[in-house]
Amino acid sequence: MSVTDPIADMLTRVRNAGMAGHSQVAIPGSKIKLAVARILKEQGFVREYRLIEEKPQPVIRIWLKYAGEKPRRHIIMGLERVSKPGRRVYVGKKEIPWVQSGMGVAILSTPKGILSDRQARRLGVGGEVLCRVW
Numbered sequence: 834m835s836v837t838d839p840i841a842d843m844l845t846r847v848r849n850a851g852m853a854g855h856s857q858v859a860i861p862g863s864k865i866k867l868a869v870a871r872i873l874k875e876q877g878f879v880r881e882y883r884l885i886e887e888k889p890q891p892v893i894r895i896w897l898k899y900a901g902e903k904p905r906r907h908i909i910m911g912l913e914r915v916s917k918p919g920r921r922v923y924v925g926k927k928e929i930p931w932v933q934s935g936m937g938v939a940i941l942s943t944p945k946g947i948l949s950d951r952q953a954r955r956l957g958v959g960g961e962v963l964c965r966v967w
Contacts, residue, residue, distance in 0.1 A: 837918060839863060840963055844912045847879075851897055851907035862891035868947035869940055869963065870895055876938045876949060878909050878966055915939070915962040925959040937967025 836842045843860050850858035860866060862884055870882040870893055880896040899905040916922040924930065924941075929950050932939050939950040943960035953960065 836861075838914070839866065840869065841914045841917070843869065844914055844964055847873075847895065847897070847909065848912050851909055854899075854905060854907075855897065857894055857896045860893045860895065862893045865942070865947060866893055872938070872940050872947065872949050873966065876966070878938075909966060911937075911965075911967045913965045915964055922962045923960065924962055926953070926957050927959075929953055929959065930962065930965070932965045933967040937965060939965050 839861070843866050846858050846860055860870075867882075867884060870879070873879045873895070874882055878898065880898045882893060882895045885892045885894055898908040900908055929941065930939050932950065940963045941948050941950065941953050941960045942963055943953055943956075943958045945953075945956055945958055947963070948956070948958070948960075
């Protein structure tokens with residue numbers, strides 16, 4: 834099955850697994866999805882992620898993070914794809930968006946690689962806003 838927007842597919846899988854209360858989710862692997870998973874781990878939105886080499890395509894397994902015991906609440910309150918295949922959204926270094934007044938994170942594709950909004954501001958680079966997570 835062909836997916837026209839692999840990043841949106843990844844975000845949807847994570848969102849659905851969190852709403853269903855699953856402990857982990859498997860996503861078809863790619864370099865950009867691995868970088869997004871790395872940022873989600875660095876920012877504390879997921880417990881862990883691993884790249885599992887399988888044939889014909891590697892799989893990224895992400896272990897989700899929950900708050901509280903009963904009822905369990907998914908740490909990720911919202912995931913939103915910003916730049917889409919039909920409408921790309923680019924920002925300069927001074928227009929990098931703040932997500933939930935700094936409580937969330939915007940993930941950008943920059944000339945320095947896939948970065949969080951804070952990393953992009955610190956390095957002074959803009960780029961394509963892939964998604965927002967809060």
